[in-house]
Amino acid sequence: MSLQQPVNVGIVGAGLMGREVATAIARWSALVDYPIRPRLVAVCDVDSHALNFFDQFDTVRTRVTDYRDLLADAGVDVVYVAVRHDLHEQIYADTIRAGKDLFAEKPFGIDLAAAVRILEALRNHPRIFARCSSEMPFFPGAQYIVRSVLAGEFGPLIEATCGFSHSSDFDRSKPITWKRQRRYCGDAGVMNDLGMHVAHLPLRFGWTPATVFGVLQNLVPIRPDANGVMVECDTYENATLMCNVKVGAGPDFPLMLSMKRIDPGQKNSWTFRVSGLEGAAEFSTRYPKTVRRMDVYRGEQVWSEIEMGSQSVFPTVTGPIFEAGFSDVVLQMWAAYLAERAGVLGDRFGCVTPAEAAESHRIWDAAMRSASSGRAEAP
Numbered sequence: 001m002s003l004q005q006p007v008n009v010g011i012v013g014a015g016l017m018g019r020e021v022a023t024a025i026a027r028w029s030a031l032v033d034y035p036i037r038p039r040l041v042a043v044c045d046v047d048s049h050a051l052n053f054f055d056q057f058d059t060v061r062t063r064v065t066d067y068r069d070l071l072a073d074a075g076v077d078v079v080y081v082a083v084r085h086d087l088h089e090q091i092y093a094d095t096i097r098a099g100k101d102l103f104a105e106k107p108f109g110i111d112l113a114a115a116v117r118i119l120e121a122l123r124n125h126p127r128i129f130a131r132c133s134s135e136m137p138f139f140p141g142a143q144y145i146v147r148s149v150l151a152g153e154f155g156p157l158i159e160a161t162c163g164f165s166h167s168s169d170f171d172r173s174k175p176i177t178w179k180r181q182r183r184y185c186g187d188a189g190v191m192n193d194l195g196m197h198v199a200h201l202p203l204r205f206g207w208t209p210a211t212v213f214g215v216l217q218n219l220v221p222i223r224p225d226a227n228g229v230m231v232e233c234d235t236y237e238n239a240t241l242m243c244n245v246k247v248g249a250g251p252d253f254p255l256m257l258s259m260k261r262i263d264p265g266q267k268n269s270w271t272f273r274v275s276g277l278e279g280a281a282e283f284s285t286r287y288p289k290t291v292r293r294m295d296v297y298r299g300e301q302v303w304s305e306i307e308m309g310s311q312s313v314f315p316t317v318t319g320p321i322f323e324a325g326f327s328d329v330v331l332q333m334w335a336a337y338l339a340e341r342a343g344v345l346g347d348r349f350g351c352v353t354p355a356e357a358a359e360s361h362r363i364w365d366a367a368m369r370s371a372s373s374g375r376a377e378a379p
């Protein structure tokens with residue numbers, strides 16, 4: 001039996017994502033020959049009822065309602081923080097200052113200024129390992145396209161699109177949540193909410209936009225609150241960005257980034273499409289088994305469908321012909337985080353770096369300036 005290096009994890013924020021990550025850690029045995037073993041030992045939420053969920057995990061020995069008590073636990077090595085965006089900067093910076101490694105939820109601070117201050121805290125504590133959450137590129141179909149792009153299989157690029165669409169706000173009678181309020185979600189609205197998902201691959205490929213033209217929509221500006229009183233929703237729900245990308249000495253190419261909380265018919269679809277002078281490929285989590293790819297065969301442009309199985313960056317016990325889903329890619333993302341932290345990621349695909357997270361904020365900032373000026377703006 002191989003020895004796995006133990007890592008003790010604490011979670012701050014026991015909501016949607018805190019629970020998702022706890023269950024990912026609980027099914028760690030799905031990974032094959034993986035050298036590290038996380039143990040969920042501590043959890044914090046200001047709402048003590050939210051902690052009840054964690055009664056099922058017998059490794060959890062610390063349950064607190066003040067995150068500073070979790071940070072004071074000398075036995076915690078890594079802290080995953082999944083709270084509202086207005087709380088990111090304080091809790092991330094305190095985690096870094098407490099000497100804990102950080103797995104931060106997106107968007108890594110409520111705005112660019114907050115992200116820059118978190119980077120500053122990391123510069124002052126260079127031994128701290130920090131990454132930001134973005135799991136969709138760990139779908140096997142996305143990884144297939146990552147390998148193809150990095151190998152230059154599509155030739156000089158023509159254009160690329162990355163989008164994330166759902167319809168969580170389609171029902172106009174749905175009560176307002178923190179994601180629809182600027183003071184909690186941030187001025188960038190849906191770009192703070194869904195933007196890291198669409199920026200991860202372009203930034204990893206070095207496709208940093210030189211200019212951004214943003215069309216930002218607040219489609220449902222009023223909603224009931226928890227008591228049925230109609231209140232203002234002051235965030236952007238949908239954002240469509242046309243970016244001009246320069247890579248080296250090559251010609252510019254357009255990169256479209258779209259983030260939509262209201263895209264009728266979509267439940268939670270992450271889509272990536274790239275085309276070049278020698279081929280193209282596309283993948284959407286709406287069809288999680290299928291990558292579509294275009295190559296030239298006997299002079300004809302041929303689209304093929306490649307059936308992807310379950311295997312992503314790190315091998316699992318799951319039969320390779322089975323499908324991958326959200327919980328699988330969260331597991332893969334965590335495996336990438338812990339492998340990189342331990343220096344054993346090698347050339348495998350890694351999580352969003354703090355610098356990439358800050359760069360994404362620069363893009364959203366340019367998009368907001370563009371929406372005001374009516375012109376393309378530089379990030």
Ligand SMILES: NC(=O)c1ccc[n+]([C@@H]2O[C@H](COP(=O)([O-])OP(=O)(O)OC[C@H]3O[C@@H](n4cnc5c(N)ncnc54)[C@H](O)[C@@H]3O)[C@@H](O)[C@H]2O)c1
Pocket residue numbers: 012013014015016017018044045046047050065067081082083084085087105106107133134135192193
């Ligand atoms: N990676 C993804 O796919 C994904 C999906 C959804 C949300 N998110 C991100 O995760 C973060 C949290 O989102 P969520 O949907 O889980 O939110 P949520 O509202 O479901 O959960 C947040 C939890 O934080 C708790 N909380 C509030 N203040 C706290 C504090 N000071 N200390 C400790 N706990 C506190 C709340 O009581 C709540 O239980 C956000 O940054 C969001 O953008 C990521």
